Amino acid sequence: MNEISPRRRGGARTVAEQASSRLQRRSFLKGAVAAGAAAYPLTRGTARAVGPTVDEASAESFPFYGIHQAGIDRPPPRLAQSTASFASFDVTVANRRELTDVFRTLTERARFLTSGGTPPKAAAPGGAPQDDRLLGGTVVPGGLTLTVAVGESLFDDRYGLAGRKPVQLETMQPFEHDNLNQAECHGDLLLQLCASHRDVLVHAFLDVMAHTDGALRPRWRADAFNNPPRPSGTPRDMLGFKDGIANPDTGNAQQMNQQVWVQPGGREPSWTMGGTYQAVRIVRFFVEEWNKVPVGRQERIIGRRKVSGAPMYGTDESQDPVYNNDPQGKITPLDSHIRLANPQTPETVATSKILRRSYQYDRTSDAAGDVNIGHVFCCFQQELNTYIAMQTRLEGEPLVTYISPTGGGYFFVLPGVRNSQDYYARGLLA
Numbered sequence: 001m002n003e004i005s006p007r008r009r010g011g012a013r014t015v016a017e018q019a020s021s022r023l024q025r026r027s028f029l030k031g032a033v034a035a036g037a038a039a040y041p042l043t044r045g046t047a048r049a050v051g052p053t054v055d056e057a058s059a060e061s062f063p064f065y066g067i068h069q070a071g072i073d074r075p076p077p078r079l080a081q082s083t084a085s086f087a088s089f090d091v092t093v094a095n096r097r098e099l100t101d102v103f104r105t106l107t108e109r110a111r112f113l114t115s116g117g118t119p120p121k122a123a124a125p126g127g128a129p130q131d132d133r134l135l136g137g138t139v140v141p142g143g144l145t146l147t148v149a150v151g152e153s154l155f156d157d158r159y160g161l162a163g164r165k166p167v168q169l170e171t172m173q174p175f176e177h178d179n180l181n182q183a184e185c186h187g188d189l190l191l192q193l194c195a196s197h198r199d200v201l202v203h204a205f206l207d208v209m210a211h212t213d214g215a216l217r218p219r220w221r222a223d224a225f226n227n228p229p230r231p232s233g234t235p236r237d238m239l240g241f242k243d244g245i246a247n248p249d250t251g252n253a254q255q256m257n258q259q260v261w262v263q264p265g266g267r268e269p270s271w272t273m274g275g276t277y278q279a280v281r282i283v284r285f286f287v288e289e290w291n292k293v294p295v296g297r298q299e300r301i302i303g304r305r306k307v308s309g310a311p312m313y314g315t316d317e318s319q320d321p322v323y324n325n326d327p328q329g330k331i332t333p334l335d336s337h338i339r340l341a342n343p344q345t346p347e348t349v350a351t352s353k354i355l356r357r358s359y360q361y362d363r364t365s366d367a368a369g370d371v372n373i374g375h376v377f378c379c380f381q382q383e384l385n386t387y388i389a390m391q392t393r394l395e396g397e398p399l400v401t402y403i404s405p406t407g408g409g410y411f412f413v414l415p416g417v418r419n420s421q422d423y424y425a426r427g428l429l430a
């Protein structure tokens, strides 16, 4: 439903239209490099002042270079940025050389947009502007992260990449209770954009669209936000529960290497090292029905207390749920969401750890006038099979009555861009 359509108003040419040939798309790459040169020097994750009128969130920047991409791990106690878009594309270019151009362009734009700086002037007097000035004369980093992932369809016969596919990457198949709208599923490439302010995100999205100039055809886009903590701790989802409590410690490299990042020495192609599998599921919540369910029953469906987020026997969200004194599920029901997701049994220990980073949505009501509220479930894991096993266990949970998965897909997040010579997917395309 959030499909993007080209806008044409009164003959005025958009920035994208002004750059409308493949040739110009390549020349834009040069512009991007120039823009990169004019950018602020990169800072390593610290907020810095761009000017006295710029708020702290606008000045915040995340390091662009690294073994891993940004937008996945955010060391606690910082919360994920407040706004996000999951934008899926089909790639339209004709061959591998042009595909390489696309990834180089994406790299240059992401480097500039996430660090901020002064966009270059029009190439010629009276020529097409190189920036829409949505953010004024200086592009603020605005806590922007741009995370690039690829879908199984990119590995078909178009670009000769079939032999390089991450071994577990597959096209999402419907689970038992799914109600998938194919127009909101899959894609060759997924851009996850997160930022502190919506204008920063929209500016980045439009910039990428303009500079890739038709090479990326929008397939679907899910816009979402992160609620502020109410009143503190982990933010709530639209069912009113604190969501995202039990997660790997993103500040703990050992845990992240075990559970999230692909490591050398396994069955995966070597180019995938430092990447991760991403599962995205657009899930509608039937909030009006949910809100008629007594809170005690809601808590038994989820397996935690609603207001505090504590385990069923606890008082605080920081307490870990444990089940060894509750084999029959008298305290935390065996079919509760958290107990099926992570049953804490020897048989499920290998398929119970994922990094969740979901965002909420509130869309226009549907044709029947029913509210359309839910979340964009997003998780990262070293093995896609972990997610699939977990979701399969959840097929029988009582929560399925109150939710309806409608879209999303499986993707592989590319390794990070390591330095100024590197670019997204270099290892894949080499």
Ligand code: HEM
Binding pocket: 237, 239, 241, 242, 243, 244, 245, 246, 247, 281, 283, 302, 304, 321, 337, 338, 339, 341, 342, 352, 354, 377, 387, 390, 391, 394, 403
């Ligand atoms: C679709 C709607 C969903 C809702 C409303 C939801 C909500 C919640 C809530 C409220 C919690 C408890 C607090 C926390 O630990 O974060 C939780 C935990 C969890 N959820 Fe979900 N979730 C959903 C989907 C999923 C899916 C699709 C998966 C994976 C396939 C998943 C995996 C988990 C895991 C692993 C935990 C932590 C379990 C533990 O170790 O205690 N959730 N979820």
